[in-house]
Every structure is written in structure tokens, then in C-alpha cells.
Amino acid sequence: MSRQLDGTGVTAATGVGTAWWLDDSDPADLSSPPDPGTVDPSNERDRFETAREAVRAALTRERDRTAREVGEEEAAVFDAHVEFLTDPAIESAVAEAIETGRPAPHAVRDAFAGHIETFEAMEGRMAERADDLRDVRDRLLRELSDTDVTDGPPDGAVVLATRLTPSEVTRLDPDRVAGVATVLGGGTAHAAILLRSMGIPAVVGVGEDLRSVDDGATVGVDAATGTVHIDPDLDVRERLESTDGPPVIHDRVTTSDGTAVEVAANIGSAAEARAAAERGADGVGLFRTEFLFLDRDAPPDEDEQYGAYRDALAAFTEPVGGDHEDADPHEPPDRVIVRTLDVGGDKDVPYLDLDPIENGFLGVRGIRFSLGPGRALFETQLRACCRAAAGGPLAVMFPLVSTPGELEEAIAVLDDVLDGLRTEGVECARPELGVMVETPAAALSAAALARRVSFLSIGTNDLSGYVMAAQRDVDAVSSLADPLQPAVLRAIDRTVRGAREEDAWVGVCGEMAADPDLTRLLVGLGVEELSMAAPAVPAVKAAVTAIDDDEARSTAEAALDAETPAQIRSMLSPD
Amino acid sequence: MERIVRVVPEAGLHARPASQVVRTANGFDAAVTLEAIDGDAPPASATSMLGVTGLNVKQGERVRVVAEGSDAEAALDAIESILTESVEDGDGDSESETDGDGADDT
Numbered sequence: 001m002s003r004q005l006d007g008t009g010v011t012a013a014t015g016v017g018t019a020w021w022l023d024d025s026d027p028a029d030l031s032s033p034p035d036p037g038t039v040d041p042s043n044e045r046d047r048f049e050t051a052r053e054a055v056r057a058a059l060t061r062e063r064d065r066t067a068r069e070v071g072e073e074e075a076a077v078f079d080a081h082v083e084f085l086t087d088p089a090i091e092s093a094v095a096e097a098i099e100t101g102r103p104a105p106h107a108v109r110d111a112f113a114g115h116i117e118t119f120e121a122m123e124g125r126m127a128e129r130a131d132d133l134r135d136v137r138d139r140l141l142r143e144l145s146d147t148d149v150t151d152g153p154p155d156g157a158v159v160l161a162t163r164l165t166p167s168e169v170t171r172l173d174p175d176r177v178a179g180v181a182t183v184l185g186g187g188t189a190h191a192a193i194l195l196r197s198m199g200i201p202a203v204v205g206v207g208e209d210l211r212s213v214d215d216g217a218t219v220g221v222d223a224a225t226g227t228v229h230i231d232p233d234l235d236v237r238e239r240l241e242s243t244d245g246p247p248v249i250h251d252r253v254t255t256s257d258g259t260a261v262e263v264a265a266n267i268g269s270a271a272e273a274r275a276a277a278e279r280g281a282d283g284v285g286l287f288r289t290e291f292l293f294l295d296r297d298a299p300p301d302e303d304e305q306y307g308a309y310r311d312a313l314a315a316f317t318e319p320v321g322g323d324h325e326d327a328d329p330h331e332p333p334d335r336v337i338v339r340t341l342d343v344g345g346d347k348d349v350p351y352l353d354l355d356p357i358e359n360g361f362l363g364v365r366g367i368r369f370s371l372g373p374g375r376a377l378f379e380t381q382l383r384a385c386c387r388a389a390a391g392g393p394l395a396v397m398f399p400l401v402s403t404p405g406e407l408e409e410a411i412a413v414l415d416d417v418l419d420g421l422r423t424e425g426v427e428c429a430r431p432e433l434g435v436m437v438e439t440p441a442a443a444l445s446a447a448a449l450a451r452r453v454s455f456l457s458i459g460t461n462d463l464s465g466y467v468m469a470a471q472r473d474v475d476a477v478s479s480l481a482d483p484l485q486p487a488v489l490r491a492i493d494r495t496v497r498g499a500r501e502e503d504a505w506v507g508v509c510g511e512m513a514a515d516p517d518l519t520r521l522l523v524g525l526g527v528e529e530l531s532m533a534a535p536a537v538p539a540v541k542a543a544v545t546a547i548d549d550d551e552a553r554s555t556a557e558a559a560l561d562a563e564t565p566a567q568i569r570s571m572l573s574p575d
Numbered sequence: 576m577e578r579i580v581r582v583v584p585e586a587g588l589h590a591r592p593a594s595q596v597v598r599t600a601n602g603f604d605a606a607v608t609l610e611a612i613d614g615d616a617p618p619a620s621a622t623s624m625l626g627v628t629g630l631n632v633k634q635g636e637r638v639r640v641v642a643e644g645s646d647a648e649a650a651l652d653a654i655e656s657i658l659t660e661s662v663e664d665g666d667g668d669s670e671s672e673t674d675g676d677g678a679d680d681t
Contacts, residue, residue: 089623118616118629126589129628 002233007181007206009226010192013535014240015201016232017178019217020153022161027141028109028134036101044104048094051104051143054297056085058139061350068356077132084136089115105144112137153177158219160210164195174198174275179221181228183210196514197266199275199535203228246538248280252331255523255547262529263541264337266509268292270311273336276534277315280541283334283393284312285457285531286509289381290342293349299377305384312336313392335393337434337457337531338385340410341377342366342399345462346473361471366400366438371409378410382417389429397434397457402441404448411452436509438462443491446498456499457531460510464488483512484565489525493560496526507531516543517572523547524556577641578651579612580658588632588658595657597624605644607654612637621654 033039063078084090090111097107112133119130153159155176163184172180177200185192185204195202201223213219213230220229220240229236254260264285265276269292273284292300292308300308316334343349344365352374359365370378388394398410411433421428434455437443442456443463450456460483465471467488470480482488492508499506507529512518514532516539522530523544530540559568584592588609600607600621607621611630618641619626632638638658642650 083624087623087625088620089626115625115629118631122631126628126631133625 002229002231002236004230004232005181005206005209005228007203007210007226007228008192009223010202010204011196011200011223011535013199013201014220014222014224014242015158015179016218016220016237016240017156017158018154019160019213019215019219020157021215022153022159022164027138027145030105030109030141033103033106039101039103041098041101044098044102044107045095047104047144048098048108051140052085054143055136055139056082058350059085061353080132081136084133085140105141108137108140108144158221160213160219169195169198169200172198172200174200179203179219179223181206181210181219181221183208196511196535197268197533198272199533246542248278248538249541250280252282253541253544255544255549255552257547257549259523259547259549260528261523261544261547262507263537263544264334264507264529264531265534265537266531267312267534270308270315272534273312273315276537277334279534279537281316281334281534281537283316284336285507285513285529287312287336287338288342289338289340290347290349293341293343293352297351299351299380302380302384302387305381306387309336309338309384309388309394310391313388313394317392333393335395335432337395337397338388338431339397339399339436340367340370340381340385341374343374344369361465366436367398367406367410368400370398371406371413375413378413379417382414383421385431386414386418386421386428387426389431390427393432395432395434395455397436397453397455399436399459400438400462401435401449402439402445404445404452407435407449407452437495439466440491443467443495443498446495447501448498450499450502450504453504455505455507455529456495457507457509457529458492458495458527460488460492460508460512463491463510467491479565482565483510484518484559484568486560486562486564486568489521489556489559489568492522492525492527493556500526505529514540516540519543520547520552520555521559521568521572523549524552524554524559526556576643576647576651577639578655579637579639580655581637582632582634583659585634587634587636588630588638589628592657593627594624596621596627596654599653599657600650603642603644603646603650603653605642605647605650607640607642607650610639610641612639 059078059082063075067075093111094107097110098104116130116133119126119133156178158179158181159172159177161182163182164180180195180200180202182204183206192202192204201221203221203223203226206228210228218231220232220237222229222240229240232240252260253263262282264283265279265281266286266288267273267276267284268288276284292305313336316336343352344354344359344363345361348354357363359369364372385394385396398407401407418428418430433453434457435442435449435453436459437446437456438459442449446456464481464483464485468480468485470477472478472481496506505528506526508522508527509531513522513530514536519530519540520543532540555571558571562568582588586592588596608618609621609627609630610618611632613636614631616630619630621627640651640654
């Protein structure tokens, strides 16, 4: 029987597929082991040791974080977990099983099995120890399994989960996943932004009722309305399955008065660059390179980064689709703007040992990290960028700059890196340079920053947060962290004016760039480039072509004089 | 050599007494194993928290403590003193109950 559940939609997209629970995959549910003679015990011992070290490191991190944020007493459970992890009874049982030719995962599962049973049979709180043991065992098994290769969702699945972490989202293949629905989570969390940028129809925060959906059920996800349909009726199903959107425009677009506006894409990987090119993006306005650093134990090296940047460029230089070849040869080449590593704030990279306060929103994040503790990573990344720039129009921009001094220091590092590459005789080029405007300081110093680079790119998500002193994942203040707050628009206006004094161009790469209802406002404010999640590109291109320049300017002027976001919304709503 | 000990602490061979046994056993060269005389679990190494708590020995039950090695005698003495020392008979310093050792399951 058809029924529906409500949550928060994070993408203006819909999809229908077969329910597949992510959290339901029991890591202890292993396939039968291969013939003992075919397993190399020394290899399995190494696998086990590596996995155990990784789990121990993760437990220690969680222990420290819990101790700091909750309390020592609550953190003690992690000590107990480490104790189980390193218990000699487990260690010897695993070693013996591996010696007889068992693969590491089977050895681990079997080593824990008896102990779990023993504790389960006990009364009261001792029985809870069985849960702790299962927890430790499952961590080890997940560490040992290649989940992303073997256990991914089947084609056409609607992935259901309690919650998704950003790294879990990045493992989803947008071409194969029909949709996502989660029990917990908000629409502005990092995972939600990722889902949006990957164009996966997703409804988050559906609540406990979602758990009643069984694997294999037909589920429709309507992210436009924030609804999850279970066993939808035929008419609902047909509506959700239709993927009709505005037509893809591969050519550059202008307003009806001929003002050029670049419509580019935000990406986190070279694969997303190809998807963006197919949607008609005029290059990449924001390559969030931190995603190259997630979901691994060590940072990507120079060659790996070089490969990713080169591949992203190639996605736009190699022709996509028939009409692209008819593109005007006088059009500027599609560039790829690489934002240097932006960690800290709400973006954690486990192996960098970031501290939530020290590296928090007002701490060492963005360029501050790159010029400080992340200096070596920064140099490696810039080497990769300069090498890739030799092969195409690659630009580099620096995140969270708040003074011209920081920018000069960053540029000095880049020039040192270039000198080094040239001395080594490595093919390289100096990329076009830009600065992210995310802090009120950057907006107020726009001219001084623009003097040193060729463009400014406004990150409206962070800019809203810092201008309004409100974090958008805190529900109670999320309406303050609204880019349509007049103070935020005034910061954008100030940025554009400062940039114009120095002949620099201004782009917007925050989420507001993806909303076609806001295109006229941003173009009216003088923004020349909009960069967004790829699925939004066709609608925003269509919105650009409908703009009358005078009308856009007067909309912008009225918005700058407004006092509330509601007043601005009413000006923009289609009559 | 071996010794049979009746467990006095209220928690039995769980929680603090168990982790004290593990820590103590790790401090000796002798290999120490414990066996629950009143239960049916197989003998467990005294250096394994899992093994020791898995014996599920309660207050008043008996444990066979076996030690093999150069300092076996001293190891037996140390383990016996933990298992026969009632926490309640101490100096009443309640803080000593809370100095966390991770085995906080009572």
C-alpha cells in the first residue's frame, strides 16, 4: 500500500528505485572463506595489524574528542574498546586462525564470536559488554573489507541510511543511485551539500518511520518537496521517474542585452567535472580539493593531484555532445578554478588531527592552515597545480583570506614553488590567481585583494555565516545565515565595487548561485561568473538569457535598500 | 603452582577487581591462568580482560589460580590479595571507586 514520509529535500530532483539499507549491511556477514591453501598467512597478519592500528587510532581520536566535548566518564567506553581490541585472547585466537589459512576477516569474526556469546548469556550490565565487543569487531571488519568496491548499492537503488557521512556520500555513484533518504541529518549539513552537488535526489531527516521501509521495497524520492513515497502509485511513480528539466545549453550565455555571464560548476573530483561538462557548464568555478583528501589515511601525493587537475581540465577541452563542436571558436576556453585545500571549520580530515576549536570556524582553517601547519601540503598542492596549468587554463584560488598580507604570503609560496619546478626543468605554468571572499574582512578589503589577483570568488555560504555571526547548521540561527540578509548582499556589493576599481572580475560559488530565482539579483549586483552544483547549470543558463540588464540593476539597488530577506524574496518571486 | 581463592569483592571477578587482576598479572613473568570452580567456562589467561570477565565469577564463588614461572609465588600472592580484599572493607574513601580504569560496568 502506498504511503509517504516527510523530510528535508536537498536537491531539486526526483527518483524512484529499490530500497537498499546502507547500515543494514552486517560486516560480520562474510562470504565463505577461500580454500585455506590459497591464503597467504603473512599477508593476512599484515592486514589484521594494519586494520587494528587504524581502529586503535580512530578509537583514540574519538576518546579524546568525547573527553573534551562530553566528559571523561563518557570517554571511558572507548578505553574499554581499546582494551578489547588489544586483548591477548583475541590476538592469539586471530593469530592461530590465520596460521591455519583463514582470511583475516573470518579470523576476526570467529575470535570474537565465543566471547560475544559468553557476555550475551550474562545478566544485567555485563550483557552490554556483548554490544561493545560487536562494535569493536565490526570496526575491524569494516576496516578489513573493501566496502566501496564490493558492497556498494546495486544499480537503481534508493540508498537508505541512519545518517550519511561526507565520505560515504562521495562513495555513491550519481549515475547508479536513484536517490537517498536518511533517518537523521539536516539540509545544510556537509553531506547534504555534497548530495546536491552530485545531483542525487535526496531527502534527509525523515525520522524513525523510515526504518519501517524494508530492503527491496519500491521507494520514490521527491527532493523538490522533501517527500519519500513508499510503494508509490503509478501516477506518482511516473511523475518522479520523469527527468525532464530545462534543456542543456553547451554554449556560453549572455543576458538579453548581451552581457556575458559565465555559468560554471562546483566539483569535488575529476569525475564530477565530466558530469558538469555534460550539463553544459562553462568550466569549473570551484574545485573543492579537500575531497581528494577525504576517505584515506594519508594526503594524495603530487602526482595524484596533478592527475586529478589535469583530468578535470580535459573534461572541458575534449568535446562533449554534438552541439558543443559548433561552439563559437572565439569563446574563451573553459577554465578550472582549483581552490587550495580548505580544511577546518566543519571540514575534518582525520589524519590531519584537526581540533574543533583551534581549527574551528574562527581558528586555523583555509589559508591560515596552509600557511601554518599545512605548509608542506600547500606546497605539494601548488606544485601539482602549476604542472597542470602548463596543459590548460587552470586557475588557483585561496580560501578564507582575510588580509592582503596573507594573500601576498600565499602568492610568494606559489612563486617559490614555480621557481623550484623551473630549476628542476619540470614543465609548468603560473596559474591565473584568485581569492575567495568569505570573511567580512575580505569584502571590506576587496580592492586591496583584487589588486594582487585577477578575480574574486564569493563563497556566500561562509560569507553569510561570518557576516551574520550565525552557523547555518544550528537550527535556531539558520535563518540568520541567509545569503538574502541585506547585510550579506551589501558585502557582495562592496566586493564587486572593490574588484572593479582594480579590473578584477567577481564570481559567486556559494549555494545561492544555484538558485535561478536569484540569478537576476546577482547579475544586477555585477557578478560575472556563477558556479554551482552541476545539475543547476541548465536552469541558471536559461535564467541568464532572460535577464534585462536595467531591470536587474534596479532589482539589485532595491534589494540593497531592503531591511529583511522576506522583502527581497518578494521582489524576486516570479509575478 | 596453584591456589584456590574465594572471591570477596562485591563486584565478583568483574569491573575493578577484574582489571586489577589483569594489570597485576601483566606485571609478572609467570603465566597466570584462572578457572572458575563453580562455573563451566574453560580456564582463561589472567592477562585477558575478556577471558577474566568471561569467567563470570560472582562474589563468594571460588577461583583456581594457576601460575607457572620464576615469580609464580609472588604472582599468586598478589592476585590472591586482590580477590580477597573487600572493596567495602577499605578506608571508605569513595573516590577510590571512581578512579577510572575503563572497566566501568557496574
